[in-house]
Structure formats: structure tokens, C-alpha cells
Amino acid sequence: MQHDINSTTIQAQEVMDRAQQAFLSFRHASGRKRAELLEKIADGLEAERSALVRTAQEESHLPDTRLNGELSRTIGQLKLFANLVREGSWVQASIDPALPDRKPLPRTDIRKMLRPKGPVVVFGASNFPFAFSTLGGDTASALAAGCTVVIKAHPAHPATSKAAFRTACKAIQDLGFPADILQHVDQPDIRTGIELVKAKATAAVGFTGSFQAGYALMQAAAERAVPIEVYAEMSSTNPVVILPELLNSAAEATAKKLAASISLGVGQFCTNPGLIFITKNPQLETFLKVLKSAMETTAAAPMLHEGVLAGYHNNLQVVLSQAGVDTLVEGKHVDGTIAVTPSLATVTADSFLHNSSLKTEVFGPFSLVIIAENQAELLAALQSIDGQLTASIFGTQQDLANKTIVTPILDSLTAIAGRIIFNEVPTGVEVCHAMVHGGPFPSTSNGSYTSVGSSAILRWARPVCYQNFPDSLLPEELQNANPLGIWRQIDGDWSKNQR
Amino acid sequence: MQHDINSTTIQAQEVMDRAQQAFLSFRHASGRKRAELLEKIADGLEAERSALVRTAQEESHLPDTRLNGELSRTIGQLKLFANLVREGSWVQASIDPALPDRKPLPRTDIRKMLRPKGPVVVFGASNFPFAFSTLGGDTASALAAGCTVVIKAHPAHPATSKAAFRTACKAIQDLGFPADILQHVDQPDIRTGIELVKAKATAAVGFTGSFQAGYALMQAAAERAVPIEVYAEMSSTNPVVILPELLNSAAEATAKKLAASISLGVGQFCTNPGLIFITKNPQLETFLKVLKSAMETTAAAPMLHEGVLAGYHNNLQVVLSQAGVDTLVEGKHVDGTIAVTPSLATVTADSFLHNSSLKTEVFGPFSLVIIAENQAELLAALQSIDGQLTASIFGTQQDLANKTIVTPILDSLTAIAGRIIFNEVPTGVEVCHAMVHGGPFPSTSNGSYTSVGSSAILRWARPVCYQNFPDSLLPEELQNANPLGIWRQIDGDWSKNQR
Numbered sequence: 001m002q003h004d005i006n007s008t009t010i011q012a013q014e015v016m017d018r019a020q021q022a023f024l025s026f027r028h029a030s031g032r033k034r035a036e037l038l039e040k041i042a043d044g045l046e047a048e049r050s051a052l053v054r055t056a057q058e059e060s061h062l063p064d065t066r067l068n069g070e071l072s073r074t075i076g077q078l079k080l081f082a083n084l085v086r087e088g089s090w091v092q093a094s095i096d097p098a099l100p101d102r103k104p105l106p107r108t109d110i111r112k113m114l115r116p117k118g119p120v121v122v123f124g125a126s127n128f129p130f131a132f133s134t135l136g137g138d139t140a141s142a143l144a145a146g147c148t149v150v151i152k153a154h155p156a157h158p159a160t161s162k163a164a165f166r167t168a169c170k171a172i173q174d175l176g177f178p179a180d181i182l183q184h185v186d187q188p189d190i191r192t193g194i195e196l197v198k199a200k201a202t203a204a205v206g207f208t209g210s211f212q213a214g215y216a217l218m219q220a221a222a223e224r225a226v227p228i229e230v231y232a233e234m235s236s237t238n239p240v241v242i243l244p245e246l247l248n249s250a251a252e253a254t255a256k257k258l259a260a261s262i263s264l265g266v267g268q269f270c271t272n273p274g275l276i277f278i279t280k281n282p283q284l285e286t287f288l289k290v291l292k293s294a295m296e297t298t299a300a301a302p303m304l305h306e307g308v309l310a311g312y313h314n315n316l317q318v319v320l321s322q323a324g325v326d327t328l329v330e331g332k333h334v335d336g337t338i339a340v341t342p343s344l345a346t347v348t349a350d351s352f353l354h355n356s357s358l359k360t361e362v363f364g365p366f367s368l369v370i371i372a373e374n375q376a377e378l379l380a381a382l383q384s385i386d387g388q389l390t391a392s393i394f395g396t397q398q399d400l401a402n403k404t405i406v407t408p409i410l411d412s413l414t415a416i417a418g419r420i421i422f423n424e425v426p427t428g429v430e431v432c433h434a435m436v437h438g439g440p441f442p443s444t445s446n447g448s449y450t451s452v453g454s455s456a457i458l459r460w461a462r463p464v465c466y467q468n469f470p471d472s473l474l475p476e477e478l479q480n481a482n483p484l485g486i487w488r489q490i491d492g493d494w495s496k497n498q499r
Numbered sequence: 500m501q502h503d504i505n506s507t508t509i510q511a512q513e514v515m516d517r518a519q520q521a522f523l524s525f526r527h528a529s530g531r532k533r534a535e536l537l538e539k540i541a542d543g544l545e546a547e548r549s550a551l552v553r554t555a556q557e558e559s560h561l562p563d564t565r566l567n568g569e570l571s572r573t574i575g576q577l578k579l580f581a582n583l584v585r586e587g588s589w590v591q592a593s594i595d596p597a598l599p600d601r602k603p604l605p606r607t608d609i610r611k612m613l614r615p616k617g618p619v620v621v622f623g624a625s626n627f628p629f630a631f632s633t634l635g636g637d638t639a640s641a642l643a644a645g646c647t648v649v650i651k652a653h654p655a656h657p658a659t660s661k662a663a664f665r666t667a668c669k670a671i672q673d674l675g676f677p678a679d680i681l682q683h684v685d686q687p688d689i690r691t692g693i694e695l696v697k698a699k700a701t702a703a704v705g706f707t708g709s710f711q712a713g714y715a716l717m718q719a720a721a722e723r724a725v726p727i728e729v730y731a732e733m734s735s736t737n738p739v740v741i742l743p744e745l746l747n748s749a750a751e752a753t754a755k756k757l758a759a760s761i762s763l764g765v766g767q768f769c770t771n772p773g774l775i776f777i778t779k780n781p782q783l784e785t786f787l788k789v790l791k792s793a794m795e796t797t798a799a800a801p802m803l804h805e806g807v808l809a810g811y812h813n814n815l816q817v818v819l820s821q822a823g824v825d826t827l828v829e830g831k832h833v834d835g836t837i838a839v840t841p842s843l844a845t846v847t848a849d850s851f852l853h854n855s856s857l858k859t860e861v862f863g864p865f866s867l868v869i870i871a872e873n874q875a876e877l878l879a880a881l882q883s884i885d886g887q888l889t890a891s892i893f894g895t896q897q898d899l900a901n902k903t904i905v906t907p908i909l910d911s912l913t914a915i916a917g918r919i920i921f922n923e924v925p926t927g928v929e930v931c932h933a934m935v936h937g938g939p940f941p942s943t944s945n946g947s948y949t950s951v952g953s954s955a956i957l958r959w960a961r962p963v964c965y966q967n968f969p970d971s972l973l974p975e976e977l978q979n980a981n982p983l984g985i986w987r988q989i990d991g992d993w994s995k996n997q998r
Binding site: 024027087089094095096107108110111112115118218219222226227229386387397400406410411414415417418419420421422423424430432433434435436438440441442445446447448450454455461462463464465466467468469470472473487489491492493494 | 523526586588593594595606607609610611614617717718721725726727728885886896899905909910913914916917918919920921922923929931932933934935937939940941944945946947949953954960961962963964965966967968969971972986988990991992993
């Protein structure tokens with residue numbers, strides 16, 4: 001029996017209680033079994049590729065190539081987590097063997113590993129109908145960890161969400177897992193989302209979307225009788241710093257790279273470079289001219305939906321109407337459509353410094369260039385912004401040699417960002433082990449975690465310690481013989497050894 | 500200049516701003532330098548041992564041997580974290596090298612490691628004037644991570660706290676660190692604590708104490724413009740489950756072990772076994788008789804201070820006055836002192852199940868034995884309790900062979916506890932790599948972390964990712980040559996290799 005909940009009388013409590021019931025058995029499924037499930041879901045998505053892409057295209061207005069690429073990424077993520085949990089070392093097993101002869105007191109045997117938290121709620125994101133939605137990274141990593149999942153479908157692509165969900169249901173059924181390890185709720189209102197977060201059985205929440213919605217979920221979670229973690233990826237302006245020497249050698253190339261990044265996906269990426277910090281320089285005019293020209297010649301493209309378009313218009317107007325802001329490129333809105341062309345503006349670092357309206361995310365194809373008189377002013381402007389998913393530095397070897405300039409900039413970016421990028425644009429997030437797609441508030445609710453890459457699984461597990469346990473009663477990951485052959489820390493050193 | 504803040508006009512904002520200023524340089528101190536600092540502080544404590552113990556004895560009423568042991572543990576913790584950060588692998592370095600030939604797109608070089616969060620506030624605990632106070636595990640692990648620390652002294656031992664702080668100041672001065680890497684605030688009121696949590700520069704908070712105080716700090720942190728993590732260790736009843744066969748072979752020995760654990764430190768440990776679950780059995784009377792006798796013959800000993808005594812009395816009376824509770828041992832309060840003898844009571848599992856007043860922590864030398872008619876009733880009672888630091892199981896080989904009894908109990912304990920213990924008492928927390936002294940709410944604010952053992956350092960750091968960075972600009976931990984010789988994950992596999 002599938003649970004695809006779409007009646008208007010949805011009872012969040014019941015949905016989460018079913019997820020909890022399913023968790024009671026799913027938590028015992030081995031990493032190998034969970035890997036099989038993820039791979040079968042991936043295969044199902046591949047088999048349904050053309051229908052899924054067609055449905056998503058109708059709902060999201062994203063182009064065919066982008067959606068095919070995103071679906072491939074989604075399939076890749078499912079396979080990454082399958083490999084991760086089949087291999088098994090992700091549980092961070094740690095063994096401190098007994099020291100019966102230690103003085104003054106003997107040490108008992110202590111072991112620990114990560115165990116799944118319980119049922120989690122995953123909110124789909126509008127800008128990634130596949131990769132950050134129904135069967136995206138949050139769901140893949142949570143199932144991989146051994147959690148059961150309730151998906152709150154994003155109202156902008158309900159049919160895509162349901163189609164993806166049905167694919168997963170087939171895999172779940174074929175492998176004989178309880179149906180309720182994955183449930184789908186497609187009530188469009190935020191109230192339903194809040195109720196799911198507040199339901200007693202909910203152990204954690206994954207979210208990608210707006211600051212307003214993410215913050216509402218954080219508050220709901222904090223007000224629970226038992227507070228839980230909401231892992232919300234919310235908003236980021238992704239500062240880019242252009243070092244002084246770069247403009248002399250690469251003004252044109254850098255401007256073109258940035259223009260392409262700002263316009264990519266009609267600017268609807270959480271890593272869109274929204275703020276560009278630069279000091280006055282003879283080549284600044286060239287840089288701005290090329291940036292302006294590249295953005296002016298970018299073709300109009302549709303945004304995701306009317307709501308995103310309206311939000312973009314409003315937020316853009318707020319920025320463009322601030323004192324000291326010069327509009328370099330005034331984007332156009334193609335009448336009768338939801339298509340736009342990119343916008344670009346400049347402002348002095350001095351005006352930027354004290355105006356918080358210039359520091360909030362404008363979700364769409366827009367960037368603000370902040371022009372500083374000197375490095376001190378640039379640094380002050382940079383230090384006035386909030387937590388970020390990414391921060392980028394463009395510079396030459398000569399720039400890097402100038403430590404008095406580079407070190408304070410790098411320190412400032414380290415303090416505010418989850419990922420610091422050298423001479424590359426922030427869009428395009430690699431799905432790998434070392435990725436951090438997370439950062440200090442308000443870019444996310446909790447900068448200690450990532451929502452992309454294999455470490456995303458850590459959000460759904462917590463350490464459990466076993467003291468003086470008989471070997472037979474321990475999880476396989478902690479047994480002396482290391483039957484799974486995983487990496488473990490024994491007395492603090494990593495190995496695949498037996499104990 | 501030392502900053503020992505005790506004027507009544509303390510400005511939390513200024514204190515934390517100074518901590519932030521000191522962080523700007525301290526974050527660049529190498530692991531080796533931080534290790535030197537921790538060791539010098541440890542040496543200072545050893546040099547001042549007799550004076551420190553004398554002061555603590557006057558303020559805490561704890562016996563000399565206990566305080567000497569606790570000070571040794573505190574010194575040991577400082578050295579553990581010194582070793583941890585000198586060795587350096589704690590930063591969880593991860594390197595995914597570039598794959599320039601990957602199709603359809605090349606992969607760029609991505610690396611990550613943990614970096615310190617910033618200035619943190621540490622609240623001293625009344626029940627551990629050394630090990631969980633001024634220079635205890637929270638301060639040691641935060642300094643080890645590279646964070647600066649503001650200590651909020653516990654009002655029950657202000658002179659002990661100040662003496663320990665002055666010892667650390669000397670080490671800081673001798674090694675030439677900025678004075679403000681460690682500050683000491685001894686305002687006794689909770690309002691000052693809240694202000695420190697709310698100050699803009701505060702990046703995280705460590706706390707050990709009551710649920711009420713810890714929860715107030717959690718709420719203050721959630722209400723900040725930029726919410727932060729409070730790592731609060733708050734309350735736990737530490738359930739103990741006695742399996743059926745054990746009573747036949749070890750009723751007496753187990754009862755004696757438990758009685759000693761309940762009375763240890765006059766019951767003033769967060770791991771005190773407050774709930775004992777047992778099924779009816781012919782040997783039950785023997786078990787209760789021995790437990791009763793051992794507790795009746797325990798000598799009176801002073802509690803920490805009047806406040807703890809008053810809280811203990813109140814909470815104990817609430818429990819003893821509940822319907823169905825039989826008092827087996829009525830503890831005595833020695834007139835004109837703050838000394839008490841232990842108390843013991845029993846209740847049926849059926850009465851326990853629906854009465855939340857029986858499930859809250861009674862901080863002191865008391866335990867409640869919950870007697871079930873059968874295993875199903877025991878399991879239901881067990882599943883009705885909240886998150887716990889520890890849960891213990893006492894059983895024989897024969898008990899373990901009975902999977903229908905053991906598996907559901909183990910599953911239930913895994914769901915609620917941070918540490919599960921077999922045939923040992925929960926008091927006595929080993930300081931090692933695999934320790935988890937943490938657990939689901941309300942035992943702590945965040946069950947994903949531990950406040951004891953080397954992993955306690957993880958509370959004070961967050962991952963930062965470096966993309967396409969020139970080797971020379973990377974932190975040493977991530978450089979190709981692995982100059983620090985640390986364990987790193989390269990493409991997911993652990994080694995000390997160069998890249």
C-alpha cells in the first residue's frame with residue numbers, strides 16, 4: 001500500500017507515526033540493503049527519464065538539457081549514497097579497547113558509531129525539481145542513513161514530484177521494504193509543512209528554499225516539546241572578490257565568466273554570484289563594459305514560476321531604488337511571459353557598507369558590483385555581510401604574493417562562508433566527499449553541515465556509544481572481526497584492522 | 500592585562516567583542532602552539548593543586564580525594580586535547596583531487612577541513628568545580644579547536660573558579676597569547692549568562708547544569724538575530740534494565756553495585772542511575788533487600804550547597820507522593836547541615852507508565868525501582884521515557900541468547916540514549932575517543948555531540964571547503980605535501996599520504 005497523502009484532511013501526526021512505525025524495521029536494514037534500494041530508485045528514474053523530464057519541463061519552464069542534466073545528477077547522487085553505505089565507513093566507527101591493567105583505574109571497552117535519528121521530513125525545492133526535491137540529495141542521504149522519509153512536495157511541481165515518488169514506490173515494493181519508509185504529502189500550504197515539523201515522531205528536517213519559509217520551520221522546530229534540528233539551506237549572495245592585479249591581465253575573461261554564472265539557470269541558483277567586490281583600477285571600466293555587454297546580450301529566459309518572478313521583481317526594485325545605486329543593465333520582462341533578461345548595478349563600498357537592503361539575496365539573474373576606493377574600504381564592506389554558502393576570489397600569482405591584501409580577505413571569507421573558491425565561479429556544485437554546501441546563518445540554519453556531497457548523510461545520524469558490550473550484541477560495524485571491512489578509529493588511529 | 504570581569508556593570512557585548520578581537524589572531528595559532536598552551540595550563544593546575552583543592556573543598560563540600568581525582572581528570576583532559584591538536588587529524592581533512600579528464604565535465608579540486616567557529620561562552624557546573632567548570636572539558640576543547648572562551652563562573656564556587664582562571668592567565672601570558680583568549684565573568688545571575696549568549700560576537704555556547712537553565716539558554720540562542728548552537732548537558736534519569744535471568748545468579752552483587760553508583764558523590768552526577776526497570780521474579784525480594792540494606796547503611800554526606808539540597812528535597816517529595824509509590828528507604832537529612840543519606844522507592848510499571856512526574860530527574864542520591872509484571876510491560880514503561888545520557892542493561896549470557904527479550908530492549912535504548920552500557924554502572928565517564936556523553940533532548944540540547952572525550956572538540960568547529968586553491972594558499976592540513984603528517988580522506992579513503 002502506497003501512502004500518497006493529498007486529501008485536505010491530512011493529519012501530520014498520523015503520517016509521521018506511520019514513518020516512525022516503518023523506521024522500527026528500516027533501522028535494521030543493512031547498508032547493503034539500503035544501497036540496493038537507492039540503486040533501484042536510481043534505475044527507476046533512468047527508465048522514466050523522458051516522461052519525468054517532460055513533466056518537469058511543463059511545470060518548471062526549465063529547458064530540456066538542464067532537466068536532463070539535473071536528473072542525471074539526481075541519479076548520480078542516489079548512486080553516490082548507495083556506494084557510501086555499501087562501503088560502510090561513513091558511520092565513523094571508533095573503538096577504544098579495554099585497558100584492564102591501567103592505573104589507577106582500569107579502562108572499560110568503549111565503542112561508538114553513527115545511528116539513524118528516525119523519521120525525517122524533506123521539503124522539495126522549486127529551483128531543482130529533481131536534485132533538491134522528492135528524490136533529491138536530502139531524501140537520498142536520509143534513506144542512506146537508515147531514516148524513513150516524508151516528502152513535502154513543492155507546490156510548483158506537484159506532478160513531477162508525484163511521478164518521481166511513484167518510481168520510488170515501485171522500487172520499495174519490489175525489494176519488500178515497508179511502504180511507509182517513504183511517504184509523499186502534496187498539500188501546497190506552509191501550514192501542513194509546519195505541522196509535519198511539529199509532529200511528535202519527526203526527528204529532523206531537510207529544507208531548501210527561501211529564508212522566510214526556512215526560518216518559519218526553524219522556529220517551529222525550536223518551539224516543539226522536544227526541539228529538533230532543521231537543516232535549512234535558505235539564502236546566499238555569494239560574494240566575489242576581484243583582487244587588484246587580476247584586472248590588468250584578465251578583466252575581460254573574468255567579466256565573461258561572471259556574466260555567464262549570473263545568468264545561468266536565469267540566476268535561480270543558491271550559489272548565484274550576487275555581490276562583486278572590486279577596487280578602483282584603470283581596468284575597471286573595461287571589466288564593467290564587458291560584464292555589461294555580456295549581460296545585455298543574454299537572451300530572455302523564463303523563470304520557474306510567477307511567484308519567483310514576482311519575488312525577483314520586488315527584491316530587485318528594492319536594491320535598484322537605494323541611494324547611490326547605478327543601474328548598468330536594466331533587465332527586460334517579456335510581456336505576457338515569465339521570461340526576463342539579466343540586470344546589473346553598481347554602488348560604492350561606502351554606500352553599501354551601511355545599507356542592509358543591499359545585502360539581502362535577490363533570487364534571479366542580477367548582480368551588484370561594489371566599488372571600493374581602496375582595499376581597506378573593500379575589506380570593511382566585505383566584513384559587513386552575513387553568512388554565505390560560497391565566497392570567491394579572483395586573482396593572479398602576483399595578487400597572491402601580496403599577503404597584506406590576501407590574508408585579511410581570506411580570513412574574512414573563512415569567517416562567513418562554507419566554501420571558498422579561487423578563480424572559479426560559485427555556480428556548479430560538485431557532488432563529492434569534500435564538498436561543503438552549507439554556511440553560517442542565514443545561508444543555512446546550521447553551518448556545521450552540508451546538504452551536498454557524501455557528508456550530507458551526517459545530518460540524519462547521531463553517535464551511539466556501546467560500553468563493555470559482548471561482541472555478539474554489537475552492531476557489525478563495531479564487532480572485533482570488522483566483518484564489514486570498514487575504516488575505523490582504534491585508539492584514535494584509522495585502519496581497516498580487526499580489533 | 501587580565502580581564503576578570505566582576506563589576507556590576509558588566510557589558511556582555513564588550514566582553515564578547517574582546518573575545519572576537521582575540522579570536523582574529525588566535526585562529527592562526529597552530530595546533531602545536533595551542534597544545535603548548537593547554538599543557539602549560541595543565542602544569543599550572545598541578546602546581547597549584549593543594550590550594551585549588553582546599554578552596555574547592557570549602558566551596559563545594561566535596562571530599563579531598565574526590566576533588567584531587569577530579570583535578571587529575573581536568574589536567575588529563577587538558578593533556579588529551581593538547582595531544583589531539585598537536586597530532587592534528589581531528590580537523591577531518593578531506594581532499595577530492597581535480598579530475599581534468601572527467602566526462603562530460605572535468606572535476607575541480609575540492610578540499611575541506613574543520614575550522615574554529617569563533618568566541619564561545621562556557622558555563623561552569625556546580626557538581627564538577629574543576630572538570631566541568633572554568634578549565635574543564637568545554638574550555639579545554641574550545642581552546643584546542645582555536646576558539647576564544649568567555650567563562651561564566653558558577654556562583655556556587657566563585658573562588659575556585661577565579662583561582663583556576665588566574666592559573667590559566669599566567670600560562671597565557673607566559674606564552675605571549677592575547678589576554679582575551681580567555682575571560683572570566685563571575686556575575687552570579689542568570690541574566691548575565693543570557694546576555695553573553697545574546698551578544699553578537701558569540702559563536703557557540705557550552706553548558707552543564709539544570710534543565711531550566713539550559714533550556715533558557717537554548718531559547719535565548721534561538722531568538723538571536725543570528726541563531727547559534729547551545730551545547731547544553733541538562734538532565735538524565737539514566738535507566739537501568741535488569742534482565743530476567745540475572746537475578747537468579749547475581750541479584751546481590753548487582754544490587755550492591757547499583758547502591759554504590761546511586762550514592763556516589765551523594766548522587767550528584769548527571770549519570771546517576773535514577774530509574775531501575777525490573778520484572779517480577781522469585782529473586783526480586785533478595786535484590787530489593789540487598790539494595791535497601793546497602794542504601795540504609797550508607798553514611799550521610801553533604802550535598803554541594805543549600806540550593807542543590809532544596810531542589811533535591813522538593814523533587815524527591817514530588818516523586819514519593821505520587822500514587823503507587825512505596826518508599827523503601829527514607830533518606831535522612833542531618834539537622835543543621837546539608838548532609839543527607841540516600842532514598843529508595845518502588846512503583847509498578849503500570850503506575851509509572853502514565854505518570855510523567857515519575858520520569859523527571861531527581862538530582863541526588865535516589866533511585867526509583869519500576870517493577871513490571873512481564874517483559875511487555877517493562878518495554879512499554881521503558882519506551883515512555885525521554886532522551887537520556889546513558890542506559891544500562893544487566894544480564895547473563897542466557898539473557899543475551901533470548902533475542903525476543905534483548906532485541907526490543909536494545910532497540911528502545913538505542914532510540915533514547917547516547918551511551919548504552921552492559922553489566923556496568925553508568926557513573927564514571929571515561930575520557931576517550933569513543934565516548935559519547937550526550938543524548939537526545941532533554942538530556943542534552945543536541946544529541947549529535949558529546950561533551951566528554953576527544954569528539955567534544957567538534958562542537959567548536961565547522962567545515963570550510965576550499966575549491967581550486969593554489970597549494971600555498973591552503974591551510975597546512977590540506978596542502979599536497981601533508982606537512983603535518985595527519986590522517987586525511989583522499990577520494991574518501993583514509994591515509995597519511997601526500998596528495
